[in-house]
Amino acid sequence: MSEHPNCVLSFTNYEHINEANEFIIPCFQYWPEFQRHIESQSATTGYQMLNHATAMLFKENIVGTSSVMCRRDAYLQVQGFDCELPSASDWDLWLKLSEIGDVSFTNEIRMHYLMRQGSVSSNVPKRIEAMKTIAQRHVSFAQAQCSKAKRFVDERLMDAYCEYASQHKGYFHRTAKHVQTFVTYPSVRRFKPW
Numbered sequence: 001m002s003e004h005p006n007c008v009l010s011f012t013n014y015e016h017i018n019e020a021n022e023f024i025i026p027c028f029q030y031w032p033e034f035q036r037h038i039e040s041q042s043a044t045t046g047y048q049m050l051n052h053a054t055a056m057l058f059k060e061n062i063v064g065t066s067s068v069m070c071r072r073d074a075y076l077q078v079q080g081f082d083c084e085l086p087s088a089s090d091w092d093l094w095l096k097l098s099e100i101g102d103v104s105f106t107n108e109i110r111m112h113y114l115m116r117q118g119s120v121s122s123n124v125p126k127r128i129e130a131m132k133t134i135a136q137r138h139v140s141f142a143q144a145q146c147s148k149a150k151r152f153v154d155e156r157l158m159d160a161y162c163e164y165a166s167q168h169k170g171y172f173h174r175t176a177k178h179v180q181t182f183v184t185y186p187s188v189r190r191f192k193p194w
Contacts, residue, residue, distance in 0.1 A: 001069060001104075008074035008101030009094060010047060012067040012110035019116055026109055031060040033152065038107055046106055053103035054095060058135075058142035059152035061091040067111050068094075074101055086126040088134055095138045124164040131157055 001007045016024035028034055034056065041048065050056055057063065078096035081089045097103070135153045142149035 001071065004049070004102060004104065006102045007049070007071075007104050009053075009063075009068065009070045009097040010104040010106075011063045011069075011094075012106050012108060014064040014067050014111040014113050015109050016115050017112045019114065024115060027062060027064055027113070028107060031062050034060050034062045045108070047104045048106070050103045050105055052145040053098040054138065055142045055146035055149045057091070057094050057098055057103070058138055058149045059146070060156075061088070061094070062105075063090070063094045064111060064113055065090045066113070070097055071101070085130045085133060087123060088127060088130040092130075092134045092137065095134065095142075099138070099141050124160055124167065128157060128160045128164070131160065 001010055013026055013028045015026050016030070018024055028038060037056065074097055075093075077100060078093070081093050083089065085092060094103075131153065135150070135157075139150050139153070
């Protein structure tokens with residue numbers, strides 16, 4: 001960030017771990033679109049600029065909050081976290097920052113992220129509500145960089161509805177939601193829950 005004054009946000013890859021300290025999956029590997037982006041780049045170590053950052057962050061919330069560094073003046077300019085959001089205020093902040101400056105990342109794992117039951121991010125209805133609000137705020141900017149950006153968020157919303165149905169609904173409703181999601185957005189990842 002010292003070398004690139006226009007860079008307002010930087011972040012690193014990180015490893016998801018469970019409560020037994022066992023590795024689950026590196027963050028970037030979990031998100032297929034971002035993984036394809038990394039694989040398409042030349043193999044570099046250290047930080048690199050993220051092209052079409054708003055669209056990339058809009059499609060997949062790849063940023064681990066504890067791995068972030070951002071410029072104070074940029075943070076103040078976008079008025080920081082939106083504390084009114086019931087969830088995902090971090091995703092909203094990354095999008096706001098990406099709209100005013102450059103974003104960089106490193107594929108190096110620099111932290112671990114504990115996945116535990118009952119966390120704020122595991123509250124699916126609140127996450128769905130926040131995702132809808134955030135998508136409305138940033139869809140125009142993201143689509144200007146990638147015409148398919150909205151489709152990715154719609155897919156993630158459908159996945160969240162499936163997750164909620166799997167946890168709280170009966171067999172018929174759960175199966176119907178998975179079928180609807182798979183037919184609308186087919187993928188191997190969506191076929192596996194069947």
